[in-house]
Amino acid sequence: MDTTSPQPAKYLVSKNVDEFFAGISDVAKFILQFFKEAFRPPFEYQEVIKQCYNVGYKSLSLITLTAFITGIVFTKHSRPALADFGATSWLPSLIGIAIMKALAPLITGLICAGKVGSQMGAELGSMRVTEQIDAMEVSAVNPFKFLVVTRVLASTFMVPLLVMYSGFIGLFGSFLNVHANEQTSLVTFIHGAFVKISFSEIVSSLVRALIFGFTIGIIGCYKGYTTTQGTEGVGRAANASVVIIMFLLFIEEIIIVQFLNWINPGA
Amino acid sequence: MRKHISHSDSHEVVISISKLYKSFEENHVLRGIDLELCKGENLVVLGRSGTGKSVLIKIIVGLLKPDSGTVKVFDKEVDKLNKKELMELRLKVGFLFQHSALYDSMTIRENLEFPLVRNKRHISGKEIDDSVKEVLEAVGLSDTINQLPSELSGGQQKRIGLARTLIMKPEIIFYDEPTAGLDPLTSSEINDLINEVQEKYKTSSIIITHDLTCAKDTGDRIFMMENGKFIRQGDFEEVFDTSDERIRGFFDYNFIQ
Numbered sequence: 001m002d003t004t005s006p007q008p009a010k011y012l013v014s015k016n017v018d019e020f021f022a023g024i025s026d027v028a029k030f031i032l033q034f035f036k037e038a039f040r041p042p043f044e045y046q047e048v049i050k051q052c053y054n055v056g057y058k059s060l061s062l063i064t065l066t067a068f069i070t071g072i073v074f075t076k077h078s079r080p081a082l083a084d085f086g087a088t089s090w091l092p093s094l095i096g097i098a099i100m101k102a103l104a105p106l107i108t109g110l111i112c113a114g115k116v117g118s119q120m121g122a123e124l125g126s127m128r129v130t131e132q133i134d135a136m137e138v139s140a141v142n143p144f145k146f147l148v149v150t151r152v153l154a155s156t157f158m159v160p161l162l163v164m165y166s167g168f169i170g171l172f173g174s175f176l177n178v179h180a181n182e183q184t185s186l187v188t189f190i191h192g193a194f195v196k197i198s199f200s201e202i203v204s205s206l207v208r209a210l211i212f213g214f215t216i217g218i219i220g221c222y223k224g225y226t227t228t229q230g231t232e233g234v235g236r237a238a239n240a241s242v243v244i245i246m247f248l249l250f251i252e253e254i255i256i257v258q259f260l261n262w263i264n265p266g267a
Numbered sequence: 268m269r270k271h272i273s274h275s276d277s278h279e280v281v282i283s284i285s286k287l288y289k290s291f292e293e294n295h296v297l298r299g300i301d302l303e304l305c306k307g308e309n310l311v312v313l314g315r316s317g318t319g320k321s322v323l324i325k326i327i328v329g330l331l332k333p334d335s336g337t338v339k340v341f342d343k344e345v346d347k348l349n350k351k352e353l354m355e356l357r358l359k360v361g362f363l364f365q366h367s368a369l370y371d372s373m374t375i376r377e378n379l380e381f382p383l384v385r386n387k388r389h390i391s392g393k394e395i396d397d398s399v400k401e402v403l404e405a406v407g408l409s410d411t412i413n414q415l416p417s418e419l420s421g422g423q424q425k426r427i428g429l430a431r432t433l434i435m436k437p438e439i440i441f442y443d444e445p446t447a448g449l450d451p452l453t454s455s456e457i458n459d460l461i462n463e464v465q466e467k468y469k470t471s472s473i474i475i476t477h478d479l480t481c482a483k484d485t486g487d488r489i490f491m492m493e494n495g496k497f498i499r500q501g502d503f504e505e506v507f508d509t510s511d512e513r514i515r516g517f518f519d520y521n522f523i524q
Contacts, residue, residue, distance in 0.1 A: 042388065127370075135368035138328050139382035139435065140357040146385075 030222045034152055037145045044150050051154035055116050059162060062111055067166035070107060071173025074098060079181070088182060092192030095174040100197055104167035105205050106253060109212035112159055113245035117220035120151055121241030124224025125234035133225070148225060152217035159213030160206045167205075200264070208256050212249055219245045279306040281439055281471050282327060287336035289322055289495075296322050298495040300336070304439070304471055309461070311474045311486030313506075315517065319495045320475040321365070324441045327473070328362055329353050340439070358386060361432030361470075365444040367424040369416035375427055376412045379403070379434050386435065402430040405467065406460060422453035429460065433468065440464065442474040446481045458484040479518065491517075 011018045075095055082088050124147055127133050136143040175189045184192075223237040223244070282304035289297040296319040304310050312320050325331045327338055329345050338345045340356060348356060369378050379399045383390060403409045406426040416424055425445060432440055445461060446454035458481050464470060474485055482489050482503065489506045491499040493513055499506050507518050 042385075130366060130371075131364045131368040132370055134325075134330055135362070135364055135370075135431075136381075137330060138357055138360070138362040139386075139431070140354045141382055141385045142354075 026226070027218075027222055030148075030225075031218055033144060034149060034218060037142070038149050038153065040145075042145075044146055047146060047150040048153050051150045052158050054119075055112070055151075055154045056158035056161060059112060059115055059158075060165070062115060063108060063162055063166045064169050066107060066111055067104070067169040068173040070103060071095070071099065071170035071175075072177050074103070074170075075174040075177040089192075091178055091182070092174075092184070092189045093196045095178075096171065096193030097196055099170040099174070100167045100193075101201055101205055104170060105163050105208045105212060106249070108159065108163045108166045108209065109216070109249045110246060112155065112162065112213070112216050113249060114242055116155055117216045117241040117245045118238045120155075120217065120220030121224040121227075122234055122238035124148075124151075124221055125227035125237035126224075128225065128227045129230050129234060144225075148221045151221050152214065155217035155220075156210060156213040159216065160209040163205065163209035163212075204256075204260055208253070211252055211256070215248050215252065216245050219248065280304065281306050281341060282473070283337075283339040283342075284323075284327070285337045287323070287326065287338060288334045289319070289326060289331065290334055296495050297326075297333075300495070300497065302490065302497070304473060306471050307465070307469060309465055309472045309474060309485050309487045311476060311482040311489045312492055313476060313479070313482045313486075313489055313517075314492035315477060318492045320477075320492055321443050323492075324362070324443060324473055324475055328357065328360060328441065358435060359438045361435060361437035361440040363425070363428050363432055363440065363442045363445060365447055367416070367421075367428035369424055369427060369431070371416050374413055374415055375403075375408075375419075378416065378427065379431050382431065383434050398434050402433045405433060405464070406430045420453075422449050422457065425449070425457055426460065429464065433464065436468070438470060440470050440472045442472060442476075444476055444478075445474065446476065446478045451480075454478065454481065455484070457481075461485045 075091060078091060078094055078098075079088060082090055082094070124133075127147070133143045133147070136146065171190075171193055174193075175184075175186060178184050178189055179186075220241045223241040227233045227237040229236075280303050282302070284300055284302040287297050287300040288295075300323060302310075312323065314320055322331060326333050327340060327345065329348070333346060341359065343352070343356060345353070345356070369375075370381065373381065376399055379402060380395055383395055383398060399412070400409065403412060406429055408423060408426050408430070411419060411423065411427065416427065419427065429440075442461065445457050449457065461472065461474065462485060465472060472485075474481065476482055486503065488500060489503055490497045491506055491514055499509065499511065499514060507514060509515065
């Protein structure tokens with residue numbers, strides 16, 4: 001008869017807590033490897049351009065639609081509150097601040113989390129489980145450089161451009177609504193929209209978009225690249241990519257806004 | 268069916284494995300493997316699914332790390348190589364994956380060019396074209412050059428996988444279940460192709476399979492694996508001329524199938 005009782009697994013705190021910190025450690029190593037590989041030749045220029053096309057151009061229709069509707073809806077909802085004070089002429093300024101400083105980076109980030117992050121998670125996850133990544137490795141090609149570095153660079157470069165684009169599309173949607181109701185000209189609207197926004201605030205929006213783009217790329221690639229357990233794992237990787245990226249974007253948003261208020265309290 | 272003719276008359280050892288162990292948590296996959304592959308030899312590792320055959324060749328190419336034991340390829344201990352040395356070693360070996368592992372977003376031409384242009388940065392366009400044409404002709408699929416992998420049959424994908432391996436002119440090729448999932452006729456064609464590659468390119472190979480016909484047609488030596496250990500080795504007749512029930516059972520089951 002077997003008299004030995006099963007040994008309880010040894011964890012520092014508990015299984016879930018240990019796995020959580022192990023996961024953070026793995027992501028940190030993954031990010032470190034990205035910076036090591038990104039600046040070391042050979043560089044995959046063509047693949048970066050291809051991925052920029054995938055991230056940027058292929059997201060345009062969704063970004064256009066969402067930003068345009070956001071601009072119109074936000075303007076419609078803001079008008080009654082301002083009208084109570086006879087201040088509808090402030091609409092362009094309000095919309096400008098809201099869209100360029102807050103909505104455009106966040107909405108674009110969330111759309112890219114859903115579209116780009118899940119695509120990267122699923123694509124790399126599928127390549128992992130079908131041994132395509134192993135095939136690159138055994139043919140003496142660095143799969144991290146070809147698959148991960150190119151995608152992270154593409155999303156880091158393209159998300160700021162998409163943020164600017166979505167900002168202007170949102171303003172255009174807002175202008176159509178303002179023009180229809182208040183007969184404001186385009187020049188007056190643009191002047192009103194940007195009168196309260198400084199250049200440094202636009203730059204800070206772009207820096208935020210840069211951080212969002214990097215987060216989307218690195219988490220999407222990490223979840224895909226480390227996929228296990230077959231096709232079920234691919235689904236989990238795509239899903240986890242979106243959930244984690246969205247969570248991180250909100251955390252980053254809070255931290256960045258607090259930081260910007262701290263260094264520039266008047267903004 | 269083409270009868271295999273042994274080409275191995277060399278005793279130069281290209282792969283040497285000693286006391287190799289590998290576990291995944293509680294699952295002891297390899298339990299003390301010893302093996303030597305000689306230059307120009309086709310060595311078959313035969314066994315049921317889940318006995319650790321694929322793990323063995325993944326350790327040899329450095330995709331997995333062993334728990335203990337030594338694996339030497341061209342006299343270099345794989346586990347102790349740095350990243351650059353491992354890359355250099357991998358230029359001398361090819362790997363045909365069980366499901367071919369073709370890059371599904373690329374055409375056949377791009378699949379074949381992929382390792383070539385990244386490992387030989389100064390190669391000319393004409394040299395690339397010539398190499399692609401040569402390996403496609405070698406596997407008999409010249410007309411698929413602009414197709415996507417998803418447009419090919421399983422047997423054709425295996426051939427293209429082999430072509431992608433051959434384009435780097437490897438000295439050793441690992442075949443992971445080359446005939447799995449193929450009909451008998453296509454399997455026989457793949458077996459013939461393995462022998463043709465050995466003859467034409469003077470390669471040494473380790474062929475992982477559970478297919479007795481593949482083992483018989485392609486193997487100079489056969490290692491029978493059971494529960495992470497080799498239980499018998501020799502040529503086909505030597506391996507199966509036994510009363511060991513584990514081996515007899517495997518033989519009978521294969522030929523009944």
